[in-house]
Amino acid sequence: MVWVGNQTLISHFIFLGLFTHSPLHIFLFSITMIMFLMALSGNGLMILLINVSPHLHTPMYFFLSWLSLMDLMLISTIVPRMAVDFLMGHGSISFTGCGLQILFFLTLTGGECFLLAFMAYDRYVAISNPLRYSVVMSRRVCWLMVSGSWLFGLVDGLIQAVFTLSFPYCGSQEIDHFFCDVPAVLKLACADTSLYETMIYVCCILMLLLPFSVISASYLKILVAVLCMRSAEGRQKAFATCSSHMAVVSLFYGAAMITYMRPQTYHSSKQDKVVSVFYTMITPMLNPLIYSLRNKEVARALKQLLRRCLCSRGQG
Template identity: 55%
Template sequence: MDNTVWMVNSTGGSDFILMGLFSQSKHPVLLCVVIFVVFLMALFGNAVLILLVHSDTHLHTPMYFFISQLSLMDMVYISITVPRMLMDQVMGVNKISAPECGMQMFFYVTLVGSEFFLLAAMAYDRYMAICHPLRYPVLMNQRMCLFLASGCWFLGSVDGFMLTPITMTFPFCRSQEIHHFFCEVPAVMILSCSDTSLYETLMYMCCVLMLLIPVTVISSSYSFIFLTIRKMISAEGQKKAFTTCSSHMTVVILFYGAAIYTYMLPSSYHTPEKDMMVSVFYTILTPVLNPLIYSLRNKDVMEALKKMLNVRLVF
C-alpha cells in the first residue's frame, strides 16, 4: 500500500530535488560567482554577435544569418538552466516540480536538437559558397535561409515532443534526487522504478537518427569542400576557405562530441559526476566559446565591432 501511494505521488506531481554542482563543491560561493560571470559573458558575447549581424550590412549574408541563429539558440538554452541553478543556490532551495522539470527538459532537448541540424545547415551553406560560388547568391537566398532555419527549429521541437512526455510519464519511485543541475533526460530516467530498457533503445535510435542525418550532411559537405580547396590556385583563397571552415568545424567537434557521450554511449560508461561535467561543458562553456570562435578569427566580424564601437564613441 505504501509503495503504491509513493509511486502515485512521485508520478503525479511531487517535487524533484536537483543535487546540482554546488553540493559537491568545496567552495560553492566561489563556484557560484564563476558560473554567474560565465553566464553573463555568454549572454553578452552572443547578444553582441546577433546585434552586429543584424546592424552591419556587410554581415547580411547566409553564413552570418546562421551564426546569429546559433547565438540565439545558445542564449536561450543557457538561460533555461543556469539562472534557475544560481537562484536555487542563493535562495537555498533545490526543489523543482514535475511540470517545471518537464518544461525545462522540453526546451533543452528542443534547443540541442535544433543546434544539431543548424550546424548541418551551416556546413551545407559553406559547401554552396565554396563549391558553387556563381550560383550561391541564387540558391542560398533569403527565402532558402529562412526555410532551413525554420526546419532546424521544427526538427528540434519534434525531438522535444517525442522524448519529454515519455520520460515524464514513467513512475518515479526510487528517489526524488536528480544527480544533475537541471532536468536532463538520462538523469531523470534513471529514477524510474519501471523497466525502461525499451525506451532507452528507442531513445538511442532516435538520437542516432538525429545525429546521423546532420553528420552525413556535414561530412559530405566538407568532403566536397576539401576537394574544391585542393584545386584552388590562389593561396589566399585556400587560406580564407580553411579559416571559414575551421571555425565551424571547431564548434561541431565540441558540440557533437559532448552530445555523443551523453546520449549514445552505453550506461556502463556513465557516472553522475562524468555526466554533470560533460553537461557543464556543452551547456555552460560552449555558449561562451561559440561567439569567441566566430568573432576573434573572423575579420568581417571584428571590423563590424570596431565600426560599432567607433560610432558609439563619437556619440
C-alpha cells in the same frame, strides 16, 4: 507526493547540483558565471551587429544570428536556475517544471544540431559553387532551413519530454545533476525504461548522427576545394577557419553523443555532469568567438556601431 495504491508518486525533484561549497567548487562556480556572462554578451552582441549592419545581411550571418539566439536561450535555460540553487544551498523543481526544462533544452539542442548542419552546407555551396550561391541559398531557402531546425528540435523535445514524464516516479526525489537531463531523470523511474531507451537511440541517430554526417561531408568537400586553391594564403586561411569550426562542432556533437547514445547502465552521474557542461555552457560561449567575433566583417560592423554610438552621444 501523490499516493497511488501502495506507491508514493513524486510531485517534485531535488537537484544535487554541479558544485559543493568547497573552496575549489566556489572557484569553479565563479568561472561558470564568467562563462555565462561571456556567452550572454558575445551572442547578444552578434545578434545586434547582424541585425543593424546591412553588409552582414547574408545567408552565413543570417544563420549565425539564429545560432546566437539558440545559444543565448540554451544557456539561459540551464545556468540561472543552477546558480540560484547553488547560492540558496538547495534546489528543487516541480514535475511540470522538469518537463518544461526537458522540452526547452532538447528543442534548443536539437535545433542547433540541424542548424549547424545547414551552416556547413552553406559554406560548402559558397566555396564550391560561388557563382550559383545566391540562387541555391536564396532567402526562402534560408528561412526554410531555420524553420526546419526549430521544427525538428521541437518535435524531438516534445517526444522526449512527454515520454520521460509518462513513467511513474515513486522512489528517490534526488536528481544527481544540475538540470533535468533525460538520462538522470530516468534513473528515478519505477518502471522498465529499456524500450524508451531504444527510442532515444533512434532519435539520436536522426538528431545527432544525421546532421553530423552532413557537416563532415560538407567540410570534407570544402577541404578538397581548398586543396585545389592556387593561393597559399587562401589555403592557410581556409584551413584555419575550417579547423576551428570543426573543433567546436565536434565538441558539441561529441558531448551530446556521449550523453544520449550510451546505454543507461554505462552512465555515471559525475561523468554526465561534466560532459553536459560542454554543450550547455562551453560551446554557447565559444561559438560567437570562433564563428564571428574574430571575423573582419564583424569587426568592421562593431567599429561602425561604436562610432555611431559615440556620434549620437556627442550630438546629445
